[in-house]
Amino acid sequence: MALLLDVLTTAAMLFIVTAGLMMIFGVMKIVNFAHGALLTMGGYVSYVVTHLKLDPWLSWPLAFVCGMVAGLIIEYLVVRPLYKRPLDAILATWGLGIIIGQLIVIAFGREVQFTDTPLDGMWTLAGTGYSAYRLLLIPVAVVLCGVLTALLNGTRFGVNTRAVIMNEKLASGLGINAGRIRFITFSLGAGLGTLAGTLVSPLSSVDPNMGVGWLVSAFMLVMVSGHSMVSLMATCLVFGAAQVLVSIYFSPVLGGLTIAVLAALTLRIRPKGFAHD
Amino acid sequence: MTDATVAARAAPRKPVSVAGLAALGGLGVALVVVGPYVFDTYLLNILIKAFFFAIAAITVDVLWGYTGYLTFGQSAFFGVGAYAAGLIFTHYGFSPATVAAAVGAAIACTGLLAALVGWLSFYRGASPFFATVISLVVPIVLSQLLLSGGEWTGSSSGLTGYETFDWSLEAWFWVSGGALLAVGTVAWLAMRSDGGRVLTAIRDNESRCEYLGIRVSRVKIMLLIAMGIVAGLAGFGYGAFSGVVAPELSGFVLGTELIIWVALGGRGTLWGPLIGAVLINVASAYLSGSMPFAWQLILGSAFVAVIVLLPQGLIPLLLRPFGFGRRTATAPALTERALPPVDTADTSPALVMQDVTRRFGSLHVLQGISFSARAGELVGLIGPNGAGKTTLMRCMSDGADRTSGTVALCGNDIGRLSPQACVRFGLGRKFQNANVFESLTVGESLRIAGTLLERPSLWRRSQVLALPAYALDVVRTTGLDYKLDAVARDLSHGEQQALELAMVLALAPRIVLLDEPTAGLSKHERTQIGEILSALAHRYGLCCLLVEHDLDFVEQIATRIVVLHQGKLVMEGSFQDVVNSELVRNIYAGTAQPVPDAHDGVQSDAAFQQSNTSTVPKEDSPRSTISKEPT
Amino acid sequence: MNPLFSSFRLSALAAASLLAVSVQAAEPIKIGVPVGLSGANSVVAPAVVQSSQLAVDEINAAGGILGRQVQLEIADDGSGAVGAQKAFDTLVFQKKVDAVIGMETSAARSAALPIVARGKTPYIYTSFYEGRSCSKWMYVNGWVPEQQVAPVVDYFTKEKKAKTFFLIGSDYSFGRGMLSFTKKYIEQTGGKVVGEEYLPMDGSDWTAIVSKIRSANPDALISSTAGGAPNVSLAKQLQGAGLKQPYGNLAIDEGTAKTMGAVATGMYLSASYLTSIDTPENKRFIEAMTKKFGNDLKTPNELSEPQYEAFFLYKAAVEKAGTTESEKVIAALAEVSFKGPRGVVQMNKSRHAALAMQLGEVQADGSIKILQTFPSVDPGPQCPNIK
DSSP: OHHHHHHHHHHHHHHHHHHHHHHHHHHHOOOOTTHHHHHHHHHHHHHHHHHTTOOGGGHHHHHHHHHHHHHHHHIIIIIGGGTTOHHHHHHHHHHHHHHHHHHHHHHHOSSOBOOOOSSOSEEEETTEEEEHHHHHHHHHHHHHHHHHHHHHHHSHHHHHHHHHHHOHHHHHHTTOOHHHHHHHHHHHHHHHHHHHHHHHGGGSOBOTTHHHHHHHHHHHHHHHSOSSHHHHHHHHHHHHHHHHHHHHHTOHHHHHHHHHHHHHHHHHHOTTTTOOO | OOHHHHHHHHSOOOOHHHHHHHHHHHHHHHHHHHHHHHSOHHHHHHHHHHHHHHHHHHHHIIIIIITOOOOSOHHHHHHHHHHHHHHHHHHHOOSHHHHHHHHHHHHHHHHHHHHHHHHHHSSTTOOHHHHHHHHHHHHHHHHHHHHTTHHHHTGGGOEESOOOOOOOHHHHHHHHHHHHHHHHHHHHHHHHSHHHHHHHHHHHOHHHHHTTTOOHHHHHHHHHHHHHHHHHHHHHHHHHHHSEEOGGGGSHHHHHHHHHHHHHHOTTOSHHHHHHHHHHHHHHHHHHHHSHHHHHHHHHHHHHHHHHHOTTOHHHHHHGGGTTTOOOOOOOEEEEOOOOOOOTTOOSOSEEEEEEEEEETTEEEEEEEEEEEOTTOEEEEEOOTTSSHHHHHHHHHOTTTOSEEEEEETTEEOTTOOHHHHHHTTEEEEOSSOOOOTTSBHHHHHHHHTTTTSOOOSSOOOSEEEEOHHHHHHHHHTTGGGOTTSBGGGSOHHHHHHHHHHHHHHTOOSEEEEESTTTTOOHHHHHHHHHHHHHHHHTTOOEEEEEOSOHHHHHHHOSEEEEEETTEEEEEEOHHHHHTOHHHHHHHHTOOOOOOOOSSSOOOHHHHHHHOOOOOOTTSOHHHHHHTSOO | OOHHHHHHHHHHHHHHHHHHHHTSSSOOEEEEEEEOSSSGGGGTHHHHHHHHHHHHHHHHHTTOBTTBOEEEEEEEOTTSHHHHHHHHIIIIIISOOSEEEEOOOHHHHHHHHHHHHHHTOOEEEOSOOSSOOOOTTEEEOSOOHHHHHHHHHHHHHHTSOOOEEEEEEESSHHHHHHHHHHHHHHHHTTOEEEEEEEEOTTOOOOHHHHHHHHHHOOSEEEEEOOTTHHHHHHHHHHHHTTOOSOEEETTOOHHHHHHHGGGGTTOEEEESOOTTOOOHHHHHHHHHHHHHHGGGOOOOOTTTHHHHHHHHHHHHHHHHHTSOOHHHHHHHHTTOEEEETTEEEEOOBTTBOOEEEEEEEEOTTSOEEEEEEEEEEOOOSSOTTOO
């Protein structure tokens, strides 16, 4: 039972971290390498909230807003000039990540910090005690998936976004403001990234480099899964399970590698990943 | 063009940058020789390490700047080399035998790793994104493996205090500085050689390279192996010098730092990354103690600024006033390449297609195509848009494309072989859009086009360019012989088309596929091309297949016409037969009924008319109908 | 206090002390302090810097060493090998310090020794560690496993009746060294080790290991991670999983335990320094620290207090040798002693020091209750080959 919960919570964490990257990659075909720095920013939002002795739940909306603002700035200054050069966009956003990281260090110092958990204690499920906060991440991930899917499939904005994903020239020709769609999508994705940082920081610690470790896994997951949030969820479940199993039955170090290696092999064999089109 | 202009263009431009580079090189040699007497211990220490890193940076520039492969993974090879030194010296002591073993291990392991990475990244149809992803994964996997190596690899602590070369700091400085200069010089010679330009060709247009018979995957893998070994040896030097190896040396942070140094130094210049890497390392050593935050911030901002605004890098910008950054463009002298005589007794068809079909799921684009073409024929392939003409061309030139059926080129069954193999059987394909190498000159492009016939040297720049007679004709007729040193990007559309045709012909193909060669050409250019193509078939005996919409053009030069409609070959014959046929009229007018599944795919005009009761008025000549189609 | 200003404060203090020193006529004695300002040790680094600063202030106020003022040079070693190389290169070759006094991870120390040897600089290592690290140029005043492990294991075996143990560590020389010693000791005293797991030094996801502990169900847990961040993440995750076994942490210090708050309650530790040690020297030390740093004070702990003592040991050695010349100072360091908050410390046992060890249990309010005291525990033959 504990193993099952480990798998589910790991998958939930992966999904939460990757959702923002997926939004951006799906629409703009640009991998936002600043995602790691946004995650770190989210962690520090948590830290600030802890330090100011505010209610930890407040960090969630605060992080989202901070992320959106950062996303607006990043899209305008850095990403927009590089639409035609996707490989360079990877580099530029990585450089941005370095800048954001350094600003965080200047503001908060290099030390490792710790944040408060909004939810302490344990819940018992089928006889097994398990960290309550970790369990909370599962419904959060599911709700997030649902909200994003509804947004993309059910709203006008979603339809326009999917049109832009499929054929930007045609969408522009039909009067959809592709530039604005990209702008909004990027900010949403950035906001989600920062929110993810806040959500995962109570489980370990916050330091200026915490985002980097997540970045590569998130990147690989995005490349492998298809275009929908649901397929991303499925990918996170499969790969998350693999990571947990390898960690437990082989070694935690190799477990950390599982996602990257599996994703690379999957893409080699089936370049479209899990997308079915 | 006046004689004066011709003369001016014929003379090569003054090689400004060569003098500048020589001066730079001289400065570098002087610094290396004099360094130990001028710099203090601390600076020498820093420089030695910086030199080893700079060697790795050069490999990144060759892979990324020249070949277009964005790689975060060169640090993995660096780390392997460093750990080869660390592991062997720690566990087996230090002796000439272990040194030899360590160097051998460094070379062997990096070579193998590079081969594996190359195999993973550079397969047919791989996207550059995927290659970059793999290059990201490799250092992560490697550093994690090192971390899980327990006591043997020292895990997080790494390996320290092992016995190593007992050389003075000065000796190390000369060794590392000398190695850096050597690697830089060799790389520079290779990149400016004819062979080196192939890398730029691959970066600019991989598919064109494939259709010139260049085995792109193989070239990239060999290049990666070479660069991996060089980076590994640099890592070995670093590990042997510093006496400490830790997982950070193989991690992806170092990999990204290499990219940053190359970007700031100026990708695609070699000397830029070399200088950039050394300067940044030295500056970091001094500044990260006193202003750690500000320095990293400056680097990060400079990096972003360079990527967004100044892709060519900072150092070339700074050195531009001194004449750097301008490539010497030379115009080679043209000569004719003698070809083996065509065996006129051999009348077997050059191109044979049997029952070729192409399906995309349930959509049938081509059905049961069977036909053949001989040397000396100029076959015109016509049909309305969407008939499948370009798909047919693809099936002829790429073994993996068709769904079923056989294709034989000059008697060789292409099976499922790649375009490179088809080209080696004697196929040349000219694409619809001018598919050339943007940053190469006309002369370089033509030379690379002849790779199959004459391997470009890896260190020389030849002053002579040999082309088959018909390729020479194209070059002379279209005036490209006066523009041999012009960059392809700067040519007019018509000139680019001519260049591509010349490139395809430079291959000395036996079969030439041309996809709408007259698209976008002026009347004058059209006539020129027509004469050239005519000569190709009639005078030189090539088999030419032409997809065209311009029927006037086709009428003048084609020996035979083949009509394609809805994926089937519906008619073959002389131009007059085709143009006057009822069937073709109906096809172009859009009133033709779908053709029933005939086994050999070709129907006679009469048979069709019997099965169809069309009432198209006869005075509406098909030619005028056809010419209303968009060109 | 507002964390935004702490780093500025640090540099301001450093600048101020430099300014004060430059007023003196004689050339100052430079002492390099490499410490993990970033990385795993960054949690404990501020305390180390503070005790260094207090020591230097007190020495300078009393007239310095041989009439010369002492100047601090602090460098970040990144808590690891590569960072330590950079830090030591800077301290030894660029700043040309007279001595290095440092609290560092074992990874950093291993990388540092060759540099210290090349630069012929005396090096006092002030951290506890896994033992058996020897160099002509190094002295150690922190504890080694021979002094620290027995109290915890004996307590678990006798008082808690534990028969089976699960060992967790960070995967580097310290983690592995400590746990291999611990395992041997447990088996010697009749216990059994049912699990031994490691995570890399920077790792923070203990999920898989927690699962393994759950299924092995040992009587007691013993951990030896890198000081600082890994301690906190492990404890948090152990508590989050509801594991209730007695937990002995061989690598925790009082400061980190305090920041962990409720998570640390009930943890057992064995230390040579605790703030609750009842001696006049300790009281004076804590008073001086509180006076100097006020609200910014980081709890003096096992990793920061030996750093303070080391400065005085160096002072005594230089005064005994009459010079800062390395060879003479190295010889003198074995002969001098200092009566500090931990009692009398002399590094004359094979370059290491005999220490009084305290077995403590973390209380709910963050203080450490001393359960047992072991006076003058010998470190054993650490460096038999070094005279």
